[in-house]
Amino acid sequence: MGNSAAVGLNFELVELRQVSFRAYAEKWVEERELAPLTQDLYLYLIDKHLFAFADLDLDEITAPRVREWRAERLRLTGAKTITAKAYRLLKAIMETAVDDELITRNPCRIKGAGKKKAAERRIATVDQVDALANAVGMRWRLMVYLGAYGPLRPEELAGLWRRDVDLDNLRLRVRLAEPERMNGRRVLGDTKSEAGTRTVILPAFLRRELRWHLESYAEPGPDGLLFVGEKGAPFRRSTFGRKWRKAREAVGMPEGFRFYDLRHTGHTLSTRSGATLKDTMVRAGQSSEKAALIYQHSDEERQEEVAAGLDATVRKAREEAARKTAETPSGTNLARGQ
Structure with missing residues (x-):
């Protein structure tokens, strides 16, 4: 997810406030060479777990909003692993937005939020x-x-x-x-x-x-x-x-x-x-x-x-x-x- 190459969207002539997260995120996924299941996963995360940002402009996604979103997802779902995956994807997308000079700083700055220690896997006899x-x-x-x-x-x-x-x-x-x-x-x-x-x-x-x-x-x-x-x-x-x-x-x-x-x-x-x-x-x-x-x-x-x-x-x-x-x-x- 950490690939920060520019997505190539024609945002040069568009005001920052007109660049919605959903449009940018979907284009971000489209322009990457991803395995089919990885592409499915990213689109699922955008649709089902990052929907709180869907209609926001990129510059409206602030560090406090990211912290509130994460806290709410954990409180409502208790799903630590999928929330960590969604956070990693959000961070990667916003990092590319920084490279594209659409925002000045990545708002995803929660230490350890993208990490989830995997539970010990079961084995069979x-x-x-x-x-x-x-x-x-x-x-x-x-x-x-x-x-x-x-x-x-x-x-x-x-x-x-x-x-x-x-x-x-x-x-x-x-x-x-x-x-x-x-x-x-x-x-x-x-x-x-x-x-x-x-x-x-x-x-x-x-x-x-x-x-x-x-x-x-x-x-x-x-x-x-x-x-x-x-x-x-x-x-x-x-x-x-x-x-x-x-x-x-x-x-x-x-x-x-x-x-x-x-x-x-x-x-x-x-x-x-x-x-x-x-x-x-x-x-x-x-x-x-x-x-x-x-x-x-x-x-x-x-x-x-x-x-x-x-x-x-x-x-x-x-x-x-x-x-x-x-x-x-x-x-x-x-x-x-x-």
Whole structure:
């Protein structure tokens, strides 16, 4: 959001008082190269959370008004995270207005207002991942496993084709992403970042799941989608979301546990199985300017070791669960004193 390049609006001949925040903000979003979901988010924030400034001229947005707006949003909604996002967007837009010489100083000067410490993400146990995969149904169980043990993002799963799957060597080639926008339309495009384009080596216990899915549910042909709905339509977030919520309830997982939290589960298990932070970043396709200073190359051989370690961790957890189940006396045997 911090890009302060001029938006190129023809405000030179317009009085400051005639430049409304809404017109400027929408143009600000329009003239940036944003991912579709990011563009949707910014327009949503402008419409639903920055509406208090919509009809104001840019020079009417003062520091006291920004403080009052933030305090009111927090008081009425208690939504600290979304309020912080809205504040960051407002600050970025107004910073560009300063560069465009439409205002003399950015009115967003509240220290720490754009920061929100993320809550500790929930993780699932191996048993819970298995239970979720069973509860969501045969067509979608592989999606649960790839979300946890890939770990792949939902939009990456939606963009997988048959030719991206190497069953013999247990590899998935992540090349594309198909996020679903707020209007329900899917957008075929690049992965979230350059690091998102990657080869994921899967743990060996997923071979049977992957083969079964390819034989039973994936579209035919090299360009056939890996995940399609019951009626042959491409994966839809809304449709899968309903199935996910039912599966989560059936398993007894907390309401706040999202499909995306499976990625955190995968990170945690990989680390426990011996992967370094560098390895997990490569595996999950994450990158940032800060991460670029920390995470170096993780070669394919090391990724095979990570996958093997993950395989051993899951197998051990399953065997332990099965052993405990076998050792638990049945109600009949207890009644008999056995």
